[in-house]
Structure formats: C-alpha cells, structure tokens
Amino acid sequence: MHSTAIKESKGDRVFLIANYIYLTIALIIVAYPLIYIMSASISNPQYVGSGEMWLFPKDITFEGYKRVFQxxxxxxxxxxxxxxxxxxxxxxxxxxxxxxxxxxxxxxxxxxxxxxxxxxxxxxxxxxxxxxxxxxxxxxxxxxxxxxxxxxxxxxxxxxxxxxxxxxxxxxxxxxxxxxxxxxxxxxxxxxxxxxxxxxxxxxxxxxxxxxxxxxxxxxxxxxxxxxxxxxxxxxxxxxxxxxxxxxxxxxxxxxxxxxxxxxxxxxxxxxxxxxxxxxxxxxxxxxxxxxxxxxxxxxxxx
Incomplete structure (x- = not known):
C-alpha cells in the first residue's frame, strides 16, 4: 500500500521552523511580564527595585497580599x-x-x-x-x-x-x-x-x-x-x-x-x-x- 502523505519540501520545512521560532519569541514576549509581575508580588521589594529579581521570586514574602486583604x-x-x-x-x-x-x-x-x-x-x-x-x-x-x-x-x-x-x-x-x-x-x-x-x-x-x-x-x-x-x-x-x-x-x-x-x-x-x-x-x-x-x-x- 502506497503512502498518501505529501512529502514536505525544503521550503515548507524552513517555513515551519521559522513559524515555531516566531511563535516562541511571541510567547516569551507575552509571558515574561506576567511571570515577572507574579514573581514580584511575592518577592522582597529590595530585590525587585535593584533588578536582582528579573524572573523567579527571591526572598519570598506574602506581605503584599496580607496588606491587600487588610x-x-x-x-x-x-x-x-x-x-x-x-x-x-x-x-x-x-x-x-x-x-x-x-x-x-x-x-x-x-x-x-x-x-x-x-x-x-x-x-x-x-x-x-x-x-x-x-x-x-x-x-x-x-x-x-x-x-x-x-x-x-x-x-x-x-x-x-x-x-x-x-x-x-x-x-x-x-x-x-x-x-x-x-x-x-x-x-x-x-x-x-x-x-x-x-x-x-x-x-x-x-x-x-x-x-x-x-x-x-x-x-x-x-x-x-x-x-x-x-x-x-x-x-x-x-x-x-x-x-x-x-x-x-x-x-x-x-x-x-x-x-x-x-x-x-x-x-x-x-x-x-x-x-x-x-x-x-x-x-x-x-x-x-x-x-x-x-x-x-x-x-x-x-x-
């Protein structure tokens, strides 16, 4: 039985790879601010202000949420x-x-x-x-x-x-x-x-x-x-x-x-x-x- 799948050309593969790269960059651009804000909300503000906290939380504290609820x-x-x-x-x-x-x-x-x-x-x-x-x-x-x-x-x-x-x-x-x-x-x-x-x-x-x-x-x-x-x-x-x-x-x-x-x-x-x-x-x-x-x-x- 012969396969009916259409073989991708070199141009198709290049286009697909370029799409994945573009979508990955777009995801990073969109996701980074969200991750940063979530991390900053539970990090020591000194690390946030100095730029040491740039992605993941540092010196975790929930004081901000405590203040909000109060x-x-x-x-x-x-x-x-x-x-x-x-x-x-x-x-x-x-x-x-x-x-x-x-x-x-x-x-x-x-x-x-x-x-x-x-x-x-x-x-x-x-x-x-x-x-x-x-x-x-x-x-x-x-x-x-x-x-x-x-x-x-x-x-x-x-x-x-x-x-x-x-x-x-x-x-x-x-x-x-x-x-x-x-x-x-x-x-x-x-x-x-x-x-x-x-x-x-x-x-x-x-x-x-x-x-x-x-x-x-x-x-x-x-x-x-x-x-x-x-x-x-x-x-x-x-x-x-x-x-x-x-x-x-x-x-x-x-x-x-x-x-x-x-x-x-x-x-x-x-x-x-x-x-x-x-x-x-x-x-x-x-x-x-x-x-x-x-x-x-x-x-x-x-x-």
Missing part, C-alpha cells in the same frame, strides 16, 4: 469595579444589540443616514471639557452614572455586531417568523438573540474588559474616594511610590527611611493588586474563548 480601601474599590463592570456591560449590550440589529435590517428606512451619523462620532468629538460640562449639567458628576453612561456605546462594536447580523442571520428565517405572526420585538428576543450568543460573548468581553480597566472617567468625574474603582486605587499606590522615590533624596534621613519603607510596601501592594485585579478576567476568558473566536471571525467577514 486594606478596606482596596476591597471597596474592588466592589465598585465589579458593580461598574456588571452594570456598564449590561447597559452597553442593551444599547449595542438593538442598534446593530436595526442597522442590519434592509427594510429599516433611513438606516444609511443613521449609520452615517454614527460614523461621524468615530472621527469627531466635542472634547473633554464639553463632555465634562454635559455630565455636570445632567447632574451625574460624582455618581455611578458618570462612569457608566458616557461610554455606554461603542460605534466600532455596533458596526461589528451589525456585520454579524447581516452575514450570519438568514433573512429567510426572519421572514418565516414574521409569516408566523411574530412581531419585530418578539423576533429579536426569541430568534435573533438566541442565535447571536457568539457575538454577545465577544461584545460582553470587549465592554467588560474596557470597563474593568477604566480609570480615566473616575479620575475626571469622581471626587469621593469611596466610589473609586480598583484602578484608581492602584493609581494612588503608584503615585505614592513615585513621590516617595522622588522626595527620598531631599529630606532628612529618618523621613527618607520612612518614605523608603512606604515605597517598598507600596511596591508589594502594587504587584499584589495587579494580580488580584487581573484574576477575574483570566478566570472568565476560558469560558468565553470559543464564542470569542467564533464571533470575531464571523463578525469580520464583511462590512
């Missing part, structure tokens, strides 16, 4: 971030999905006009000051709505979702449901949404990660520390560490030593908070990966 401000920030992320993602999906579906319907009168108006906002905006004045006039400053509402919809995400609806949902299926007496609202919730789980997972991940990592809106609109998200707490830790490092050389020895101790503690807490802040996203992504890949591939077929 710090009420960090946990309140964690709770705020969870609330902002859950509510913000839910609101974003509630806006994005109906808007994208409406834009995908060929029988929707004026859809090209509305799509053009949406596109304009991708290239032109009022700027930070008008945005702040608008939020202030709506009495949303220092409230949860200042974090959730201004960025509730992304035109890019609406376009991707619209493309998914146009390229994936058969028009014949919609017509069959309408013949059976289904209204547009019922059609959307009972037919379109169940068939759109891949793109819903993608949008939920996009909006959720964006909301989870966001700090700029809180920096601009919030002045009550009890409402700060976790990223703002982390920013305060980084600022404290930077200020301690900059002022340590121009103050008295005893004060400089105290600031140095604060900076070391801040460094430990900083890396521990980064790990804790990243864990939820890392834990959720494997469950959404199948939908994520499928939704991105289908949603990018045509525009």
């Amino acid at each position: 710090e009420e401000k960090i946990w309140s920030g964690y709770l705020n971030t969870i609330i902002y992320t859950v509510l913000g993602t839910a609101l974003s999906l509630a806006i994005t999905l109906p808007a994208a579906y409406a834009m995908s319907r060929k029988d929707f009168f004026g859809r090209n006009f509305f799509m053009g108006m949406f596109m304009v906002t991708m290239f032109f905006s009022g700027g930070l000051i008008p945005s702040y004045l608008l939020v202030k006039d709506l009495n949303m400053v220092n409230t949860i709505w200042a974090i959730i509402v201004p960025g509730a919809a992304s035109i890019y995400n609406i376009i991707v979702t619209r493309t998914f609806f146009m390229s994936t949902i058969p028009r014949e299926l919609e017509e069959a449901a309408q013949i059976d007496g289904a209204s547009t609202t019922r059609l959307f919730f009972t037919v379109i949404i169940p068939l759109s789980m891949p793109i819903i997972a993608v949008m939920a991940l996009f909006y959720g990660v964006g909301q989870w990592n966001s700090y700029f809106s809180a920096l601009i609109y919030l002045n009550d520390e009890t409402k700060y998200p976790l990223q703002m707490i982390l920013r305060q830790i980084l600022v404290l560490q930077q200020m301690s490092a900059e002022t340590g050389s121009i103050v008295e020895a005893s004060t400089a030593e105290a600031l140095s101790d604060k900076a070391e503690i801040a460094a430990l807490v900083k890396y521990a908070v980064i790990i804790i802040a990243t864990l939820p996203i890392i834990a959720i992504y494997p469950f959404l990966q199948r939908y994520f890949v499928q939704g991105v591939m289908i949603g990018s077929v045509k525009g």
Whole structure:
C-alpha cells in the first residue's frame, strides 16, 4: 500500500521552523511580564527595585497580599469595579444589540443616514471639557452614572455586531417568523438573540474588559474616594511610590527611611493588586474563548 502523505519540501520545512521560532519569541514576549509581575508580588521589594529579581521570586514574602486583604480601601474599590463592570456591560449590550440589529435590517428606512451619523462620532468629538460640562449639567458628576453612561456605546462594536447580523442571520428565517405572526420585538428576543450568543460573548468581553480597566472617567468625574474603582486605587499606590522615590533624596534621613519603607510596601501592594485585579478576567476568558473566536471571525467577514 502506497503512502498518501505529501512529502514536505525544503521550503515548507524552513517555513515551519521559522513559524515555531516566531511563535516562541511571541510567547516569551507575552509571558515574561506576567511571570515577572507574579514573581514580584511575592518577592522582597529590595530585590525587585535593584533588578536582582528579573524572573523567579527571591526572598519570598506574602506581605503584599496580607496588606491587600487588610486594606478596606482596596476591597471597596474592588466592589465598585465589579458593580461598574456588571452594570456598564449590561447597559452597553442593551444599547449595542438593538442598534446593530436595526442597522442590519434592509427594510429599516433611513438606516444609511443613521449609520452615517454614527460614523461621524468615530472621527469627531466635542472634547473633554464639553463632555465634562454635559455630565455636570445632567447632574451625574460624582455618581455611578458618570462612569457608566458616557461610554455606554461603542460605534466600532455596533458596526461589528451589525456585520454579524447581516452575514450570519438568514433573512429567510426572519421572514418565516414574521409569516408566523411574530412581531419585530418578539423576533429579536426569541430568534435573533438566541442565535447571536457568539457575538454577545465577544461584545460582553470587549465592554467588560474596557470597563474593568477604566480609570480615566473616575479620575475626571469622581471626587469621593469611596466610589473609586480598583484602578484608581492602584493609581494612588503608584503615585505614592513615585513621590516617595522622588522626595527620598531631599529630606532628612529618618523621613527618607520612612518614605523608603512606604515605597517598598507600596511596591508589594502594587504587584499584589495587579494580580488580584487581573484574576477575574483570566478566570472568565476560558469560558468565553470559543464564542470569542467564533464571533470575531464571523463578525469580520464583511462590512
């Protein structure tokens, strides 16, 4: 029996080896920061600051995590971030999905006009000051709505979702449901949404990660520390560490030593908070990966 396997040419082997080399380098570039942060979070900050700890932990200590678990401000920030992320993602999906579906319907009168108006906002905006004045006039400053509402919809995400609806949902299926007496609202919730789980997972991940990592809106609109998200707490830790490092050389020895101790503690807490802040996203992504890949591939077929 003759083998049906196709013999690889020399060029194929070279290409395969080059791919493995490239992927190995890419893996190292991506994995090194993660390993470094995990190692730094349990290493003596003196070794981290001096550069002696560059990959694996040195002089292991869990003081950073101990401080995190004891710090009420960090946990309140964690709770705020969870609330902002859950509510913000839910609101974003509630806006994005109906808007994208409406834009995908060929029988929707004026859809090209509305799509053009949406596109304009991708290239032109009022700027930070008008945005702040608008939020202030709506009495949303220092409230949860200042974090959730201004960025509730992304035109890019609406376009991707619209493309998914146009390229994936058969028009014949919609017509069959309408013949059976289904209204547009019922059609959307009972037919379109169940068939759109891949793109819903993608949008939920996009909006959720964006909301989870966001700090700029809180920096601009919030002045009550009890409402700060976790990223703002982390920013305060980084600022404290930077200020301690900059002022340590121009103050008295005893004060400089105290600031140095604060900076070391801040460094430990900083890396521990980064790990804790990243864990939820890392834990959720494997469950959404199948939908994520499928939704991105289908949603990018045509525009």
